[in-house]
Amino acid sequence: MTKKIIDFVAIGAGPAALSAAIYTTREDIETVLYEKGVIGGLAAVTDVIDNYPGFADGISGLELADNLRKHAERFGTEIRLGEVSSIIPEDGLLKLVTTDGDIYAKSVLLATGCDYKKLGIKGEVEYLSRGVHYCATCDGAFYRDKKLVVIGGGNSAAQESLFLTRFASSIDILVRGDKLKASEILIEELKKNPKIKIHFNVTPNEIVGENNKVTKVAATNTVTNEPVDYITDGVFIFIGLNPNTGFLKNSPVALNEVGQIITDDDLKTNIDGIFAAGDVRQAATMQIASAVGEGAKAALEIREYLNSLARK
């Protein structure tokens, strides 16, 4: 049986892969994207994106994701809803093990982004989706007029807390260090918001519940070393992101010590024909604008790579 060989497959359909697909399809390169979660990636689960150039009034994450998808599909991108669980170089091709079975590609873009980090404390797993959450735009609506705790002190924690004020009566933000690591504009908005109180030097130890409901976060104030409880109806955790590279564990693609994909300046990995772009890449700036820029660059490099194969 002859196997069907696809010119270019991207793993993920977030901003990086969708941007790459706009470029490759416009070059008439057959393009297939595999997406196991949401088309648009983390951009789609963000309420409002205020810093993506060209949208002076900001744009909702869902709308931006939809526009990116439509743009990529307009030139012929095929998006398959499924997961890639492994990638193996085989006879000069790249074999991808997917939920639809094995497929073969001449070139592959790894654009799998990141996933939310877990705290790893007691109560976090037990109360998952029943008081412990990682996605404000998904689960925030269940906390109308309720008290919330947000754990984290970066841009995501700040942005998501502001979104959650639409529903919650009050929000305690617990920050491990002595300052926020969010952008100035977000910090100003947090300070202005009467529903938000920020607590510094707090390390959460346990998410505590009663009768199947979260009731408090038990924490330690690391300056005084005193225990401190934050009474709450729910907890949203935004403490950073881990690269989605677990599926590469049996592949020869080189990762750094925190699991991000190592590339050269041309976004090439150590394996011929495999490129990486966006948040999953070492040195990523974790912004949609740069993910999209890297997607475009990767597409141009992939075009060169496919041309070089054709010349052989």
Added chain:
Amino acid sequence: MVKNITIFTTNTCAYCKMVKQFLTNKGFSYDEVNLDNEPEKQKEAFELSGQLTVPITLITKSDDSKQVVVGYNLAQLVPAIS
């Protein structure tokens, strides 16, 4: 055989959109309960799923048996509609 499908959603939930798109692609129609517009139905969504999250998809089969799928979970949705 599927008799009917109800999806509990909110306006900002990207995973809800994926479930709707998936079912539409497969040729299924569904009723939608938008919890932003009908917050009083949150309790119903919670009682069905035991979870404070959307999407919640309630699939009623022709023999009136019911199956609830929480989230955008293709591993559960695919067998539930087949």
